[in-house]
Amino acid sequence: MNTASGRHPVEGPAVPDLVRRLAATPVDLLDPRVHAPAALADLVELADGQPPRWNARVISQVDVLCGPQAPPVARVAALVAAWLVTAPVVRDSVVVRAALPGRLGDDPVVTAVEAMLTGPAMARRPHDWVQDPDGREEVARAFLVVLGLRGEGETAAESADRWLAVSTAERARLAGEIAVELRRAEELAARLAEQRAREAAARYTNH
Template sequence: MSDVTPDEPTGRLPSSAVPGGRTDGPPLAVLLHRLTSCPADLLDPHVHATAAVADLAVALDGTVLDPAWLRHLDERLAAGTPEGRDTAALALLASWLVADPALRGVPGAQDAAARAGGTGGWLLRVVDALPRALAGLRTGPAWLAQDGPREELARAFLAVAGLRPAGEDDDLAADAWAAVSTAHQRVLTAQMAQEQERARELAARLAEQRAKEAAAQYASY
């Protein structure tokens, strides 16, 4: 199972679930195109996410999930609660991306899969890590509804998969992530609101002090 921590600073790229440094993946446009072609029924609440992941692992390289992995996924991807449905949706979207031959054919992706012990192992690491990186931000279908969420999802996927978009170095990928990260933007918005409130309080105190000084000066005449 993944060792990704869910409480990392919001402006930092999600941790890679793959040992070793990040390598060049496909262009970001490849993942965005794949997400726009995602069939709506993939995110149907009745889809059994664990079974779908298990079937894909077998199809990719013959990986058969052991009972521990099956129990782990069943616990995390149970669709009985809104949180479970959203986690299952992210796991299914991660599976949809891994299933893309255009992604798996990239040398960097092949290297990441090898470092994860094979394509099936890579799938499991990504499926486990991506919902942690994006927990609580959107419902499943909302990730596909607009350009911004699709880019956030694609960049988070690449990050946890041990990849970065083709044509970007680590610094550029990190800057681009900070620009699209919903969690980070929410933190920045809250910080700006706090700063504005402190500025209003300071202005009020200064105005009060000036009024007192003016009153004292008037009284001394």
Template sequence: MNQIGPDLEVLTHRLAETPREFLGEPRIGSSGAIHVAALINDVLKMNGTKTSYAVLARFQSRDAKTDRNRLALAMIAAWLLADDWFVKTRIAQTELLKVLDDAVAELASATPAHQFVNDPDRREELARVALARLDYRPAGETIAQATDRLSSISGTERRRLLEASRAAEERARSIREALARKAAEESADKWTRD
């Protein structure tokens, strides 16, 4: 979140006014109306990037039970990332996919997609997660404020930060143990030489 992004209110307002077309049923197999891969392709084109069929294939499915919510949220995230601010910023495809693919999958695993339109806290969560994954923070916020607010509103970000903290603590513990073993070995070597 090192870069300053747009006003958060602009993004949450945009989410609150998500058009019906982005809230329809995603095309899964032969049911549903909206081809999510086409929406994703359009957003990537708006940002000046072209993508491969392999990338777009991640936004197609034949299994409604496992993919419906993820694809529905991908449509909402596509609407968010089609905002003028994102388009003018020209964000790289790999960065956009961190939101459209990775972040959406995490958020969709915990929350129904339409709550990110209907619930003010979930709108804020989606906007903040999208900005954070792109290394931006809302305008008018310091890095500390943005990080604190994101971790307080987003269950997935809290979980991700907790896992990162646990991993860092595990690495630190391993290093301490290795240093202690090395010190013990050096001490034992010193005593055997004397």
């Protein structure tokens, strides 16, 4: 998939709209005891006005994402993601539909949920997607990132900079890179100190 670091990402939904949708997530969707596949089907029905007509492949996809064998955290994440992507501002977006990967017969909501559950949003707990203000913005932007979109009204640079500022995954990656550089610097300093010690010892023995 594309990311927000692309040169010309397409403008998608406004981040504040996505954040408000996450803040309004029904509390029942945060309960891992909820039958997630049925709740996901209900969200699709509410969005479309009719029961979903899932083929065998989509049913299997839903079962893997949030069926009884999926971890509780994945089931909650799937329902919160489904709540987000069934928002009218998302569901009615031509650019979102165009950005979603998938094959003929795939359900766009399920496809979007799968993209979120395999993307950088999972760096945070799903409860933080709803209950933490920073978490809401991070997940809203993570949704745009996995689709290669930028927030409405933002330039590509603004969108990318804001993503770097809120992304747990990006902060972890940068911290890892810094740690690697510090280790390399320490190793180099140790080698240089050892070399200077050998040179000093050689000068001493040659006198």
